[in-house]
Amino acid sequence: MDSVGEQCERSICVNNPYLKSMKEDILYHLNLDTVNHDLPEQFGDVKFVCVGGSPLRMKSFIEYIAKELGIADPKGEYPNICEGTDRYAMYKIGPVLSVSHGMGVPSMSIMLHELIKLLYHARCTDVTIIRIGTSGGIGLQPGTVVVTRQSVDTRFRAQFKQMVLGKTVVRRTELDVELAEELLQCGKELGEFKTVIGKTMCTLDFYEGQARMDGAFCSFTEEEKQKYLSEAHAAGVCNIEMESSVFAAMCKLSNIRAAVVCVTLLDRKKGDQMTSSHEVLHNYQQRPQTLVVHHIKKKLNAFKST
Numbered sequence: 001m002d003s004v005g006e007q008c009e010r011s012i013c014v015n016n017p018y019l020k021s022m023k024e025d026i027l028y029h030l031n032l033d034t035v036n037h038d039l040p041e042q043f044g045d046v047k048f049v050c051v052g053g054s055p056l057r058m059k060s061f062i063e064y065i066a067k068e069l070g071i072a073d074p075k076g077e078y079p080n081i082c083e084g085t086d087r088y089a090m091y092k093i094g095p096v097l098s099v100s101h102g103m104g105v106p107s108m109s110i111m112l113h114e115l116i117k118l119l120y121h122a123r124c125t126d127v128t129i130i131r132i133g134t135s136g137g138i139g140l141q142p143g144t145v146v147v148t149r150q151s152v153d154t155r156f157r158a159q160f161k162q163m164v165l166g167k168t169v170v171r172r173t174e175l176d177v178e179l180a181e182e183l184l185q186c187g188k189e190l191g192e193f194k195t196v197i198g199k200t201m202c203t204l205d206f207y208e209g210q211a212r213m214d215g216a217f218c219s220f221t222e223e224e225k226q227k228y229l230s231e232a233h234a235a236g237v238c239n240i241e242m243e244s245s246v247f248a249a250m251c252k253l254s255n256i257r258a259a260v261v262c263v264t265l266l267d268r269k270k271g272d273q274m275t276s277s278h279e280v281l282h283n284y285q286q287r288p289q290t291l292v293v294h295h296i297k298k299k300l301n302a303f304k305s306t
């Protein structure tokens with residue numbers, strides 16, 4: 001892909017000395033393995049991976065991008081590559097892979113371990129991975145698309161803590177600056193919805209963990225909630241979701257260019273419940289997809305003309 005030549009290609013890094021000596025690698029939750037599947041043949045051409053929480057969203061994303069790239073299957077058939085497991089769903093069209101990751105850090109982490117190994121075994125190069133998701137905004141009009149500059153924890157630090165052998169390993173959570181700026185620019189070019197760039201707070205819970213007062217339990221007051229959200233806002237946090245920290249940390253470790261693009265479904269300073277209609281929420285969910293498809297089309301056209 002890189003016009004300067006092979007030595008500039010960006011390959012996938014795995015940092016595990018034991019992988020090489022394994023006769024077979026079973027990607028259990030993806031229902032794929034290195035013996036019964038020719039991974040380089042099946043996935044070697046992948047350049048863009050889009051991930052999102054819901055299997056249905058990722059299926060409709062592949063249908064959408066196939067149409068936009070002019071490579072739609074005339075029969076409209078997009079088989080789930082992970083058929084045989086209901087943990088995750090995966091679809092592929094041309095150089096684009098679309099994968100669901102479920103909700104929360106552990107679910108994202110398991111999927112990413114296996115996805116990164118898949119891309120490594122397939123000898124993929126120059127891969128860009130983008131999370132297209134939903135979030136709660138802070139002080140933003142619902143429907144605003146946030147491109148994450150940095151994922152932060154619940155104390156607004158750009159770090160992800162992973163427990164390994166009972167000890168805390170701290171990993172950084174910055175995302176690719178150039179890619180984030182390119183995505184912001186795509187939002188401007190489209191001009192269909194507001195797109196901003198900022199920090200995204202990643203939590204371990206949707207309710208109390210995101211200062212919601214409508215869960216089964218609540219141990220704080222409205223005043224305390226507003227104070228916390230204001231502090232987050234003052235620290236540069238634009239939105240709140242549940243996977244960006246581990247996503248940023250693992251993509252950074254594996255040398256994969258990565259971005260997080262999430263639409264805000266509501267303004268958390270104004271409420272906790274999802275009061276917008278199904279149609280409105282569906283329209284919002286489409287926005288990160290529109291932006292990312294625009295980006296992929298631009299990139300593929302640029303590659304074609306070099």
Ligand SMILES: O=P(O)(O)O[C@H]1O[C@H](CO)[C@@H](O)[C@H]1O
Pocket residue numbers: 052053054102103104132133134135206241242243
């Ligand atoms: O829209 P998705 O990708 O599912 O992500 C967001 O939505 C879920 C909560 O409703 C969490 O997983 C959060 O990160």
Ligand SMILES: O=c1cc[nH]c(=O)[nH]1
Pocket residue numbers: 134135136137206210240241242265
């Ligand atoms: O408020 C929200 C909305 C979507 N996803 C989240 O994690 N939080």
